[in-house]
Amino acid sequence: MATAGKVIKCRAAVIWEAGKAPSIEEVEVAPPRSHEIRVKIVATGICRTDDHVVKGFFPNINYPVIAGHEGAGIVESVGPGVTCVKPGDKVIPLIYKPLQNLMPDKTSRFTCRGKQIHHFLWISTFSEYTVMPDASIAKISNDAPLDKVCLFGCGFSTGYGAAINNAKVEPGSSCAIFGLGGVGLSVIIGCKAAGASRIIGIDINKDKFAKARELGATECISPEDFKKPINEVLVEMTGFGVDYAFEVIGRVDTELSQHAFISLLGWKLKDAIPKLVSDYMEKKFNTDALITHVLPFEKIGEGFELLYSGKSIRCVLLF
Missing domain, CATH: 3.40.50.720 (NAD(P)-binding Rossmann-like Domain)
Structure with missing residues (x-):
């Protein structure tokens, strides 16, 4: 893709400090390094765990941070050594290492207003583009509806x-x-x-x-x-x-x-997630009923309010 190897500017929801609501910002997303993948997120769910990040419930999370961990998207570019996916593949980011706040090399791929922004669980799906290790991704069928199967990254699985x-x-x-x-x-x-x-x-x-x-x-x-x-x-x-x-x-x-x-880590995720997506597409179970609200990404605040009110099961945000 034309953006490969370049810094991408895009929208993301940045939590500047614990207790503060996510703020829609323009962030810079650096290209992927060795064994890393940059993904264009298409859809992401709002999970109670994301609310825990907003409220500062996790003592080892550093701020500012981009939360989100229940997403689905398309590979934009890959770094050296990546063989599991290629640009254009549909993918679901995986929670491979809970509460990881930086990439494996202890650096971040996000900046905003000149400041380093921390990752969440290595995947940070509340950003239109995000970078993750190649261990934290599963390739899925190119026929899969990303606005539906994004839940497979956390809640459903x-x-x-x-x-x-x-x-x-x-x-x-x-x-x-x-x-x-x-x-x-x-x-x-x-x-x-x-x-x-x-x-x-x-x-x-x-x-x-x-x-x-x-x-x-x-x-x-x-x-x-x-x-x-x-x-x-x-x-x-x-x-x-x-x-x-x-x-x-x-x-x-x-x-x-x-x-x-x-429970989530009980799966061998790289193998299990593609199989679950295939089972969904073969109508072996129906997870569509879990999605009660769909909003544009800029209405993420409204999505959190739906979560707090108990009126939504899952709210999916679309970029």
């Missing part, structure tokens, strides 16, 4: 993988899913695909129940409707409790507390 890879849900089993956001609903998709016979969705937001049932939940309950602990309710419902329980809220007062990245 995390939840689906928790059911299929981590728990290894068995046919005929019973499952309880605490939290019916994008990841929780993806757990439901995974439980259904695994053949679970009873899938109980649990959330205090009853507005999410219809979507959960659409995706495979057999029952939905709210803890606020009961005076007893929800684990006792589940025992009464099932007679003995469920075979598998998934905590997809991240709160210590629910059944478990485990960072979502553990």
Whole structure:
């Protein structure tokens, strides 16, 4: 491409400091170095983890930073030594090393207003162009709709993988899913695909129940409707409790507390993501229902407000 080897100026959402909302800025994106790839991001989802970056929940994240980690795009150029993709390929960036704030050589490819801008998870999909190591990318089918499969970079794969890879849900089993956001609903998709016979969705937001049932939940309950602990309710419902329980809220007062990245890293991502995309295109499961809002990238602030309000499952931003 004509831009290969040159600095690209583009839009990105920069978080200048913890607690400050992302600001749309013009950034300079340097060319990829050895074993690096520069990608034009087409679509990116807004994940709760991105909100954690905005609010400063991660103590080892340096600011200013460009967040975003649930994207899909097209390879613009590659650095020396890259053999896994070529310019023009459709790709999904991968979370290969959690909370990495700079490239492997400890430098950044982003600058804005003369300042170095940090990367997030090596992929920073809240930038129209971004640079990542070749280990952090998966080539997907050139027929794949990027505005749909961008969720496979985090939310869907995390939840689906928790059911299929981590728990290894068995046919005929019973499952309880605490939290019916994008990841929780993806757990439901995974439980259904695994053949679970009873899938109980649990959330205090009853507005999410219809979507959960659409995706495979057999029952939905709210803890606020009961005076007893929800684990006792589940025992009464099932007679003995469920075979598998998934905590997809991240709160210590629910059944478990485990960072979502553990489930995501259970995949061999370079192989698994292209296969998941192929399965999606063969209609083995439907993740389109997870996308409730689509906005132009410059309305990223509105996308975060939808997340805070609980009105969106996944909001996808388009460049």
